[in-house]
Amino acid sequence: MRQVINRAGIRENLDITKIREKLLRACDNLEVNMVELESHIESIYAENITTKKIQESLINQAVSMTSFEESDWTYVAGRLLMMETEREVFHKRGFSYGEFYKSIKTLVEIGIYDNRLLDYTTEEVKELETAMDISRDMMYDYAGANMFVNRYLLKYDGKIYELPQEVFMCIAMLLAINEKDKVSVAKRFYEALSLKKISLATPILANLRVPNGNLSSCFITAMDDNI
Known part of the structure; x- marks a missing residue:
């Protein structure tokens, strides 16, 4: 054998x-x-x-x-x-999908995640976890998957320490954190992000869940030419 x-x-x-x-x-x-x-x-x-x-x-x-x-x-x-x-x-x-609160708590403790994610209660995180659809990891071609994995997934000690749908949900949670019904709003953000209905600028996608992450980004606009 x-x-x-x-x-x-x-x-x-x-x-x-x-x-x-x-x-x-x-x-x-x-x-x-x-x-x-x-x-x-x-x-x-x-x-x-x-x-x-x-x-x-x-x-x-x-x-x-x-x-x-x-x-x-x-x-x-x-x-x-x-x-x-x-x-x-x-x-x-030591764990994959299915233990979202444990993932958040672990990554906050080792300094990878913004501790504001723990403003959500255990029950709220569990409710958000039920909205996560891990089959959406299978929506990417090689170029997209390669960029996502190597550019956006956060690492610890040189190894990848988070998963794609966790990225989208954590970003959604922080975007919704000041809303009155933050869980409901986070779910809506997650749906739009994970289904690629909206595309975030790289600093937001890479840094929003990082402690003191720089969210500054360039943008393109049009203006009249007065020459």
Whole structure:
């Protein structure tokens, strides 16, 4: 039985079933032939390869298969990258989606998040968590996912420490924090942000949930020419 090295540095048997499950999720409702990507699993296998490296190789393979005729491969790559990111965050902090209040509290304590997020009660955060739709992580092509992961997700000790839908909800919470019915308003902000109905400027998307984050941004306007 072939072996790989998992994220904890432990050798384990190569489980093709787990890889196939990820590929099925990544290819769901897209116009691609999953078997074409699956056929490359054997070629990327090498002695002492890590599970992380296998995932990265599959992402790169999906990117290389993207063409004008088969453009959906870029969404396969984006989905695989989002799944890899969720796995990395889980390994780093010990929990993934489903423990939103714990995520906020942890990131506030280590100095990543603005402590105003704790102005929301545990019950309010739990209510907001029910509005989070983690399937929306699967909406990105590779370029979008790559930018989101590497540019906007906050890191601690060099490792990604938050997840995409947490980003949108935390931003929504801070945008709504002074509203009378802040939970309801935060939900509306979250829906618009997570469904890409509105696009925030980079300083807001990157810094709004950071302690003392700089929210200054340039903008384009038009004026008459008096020359």
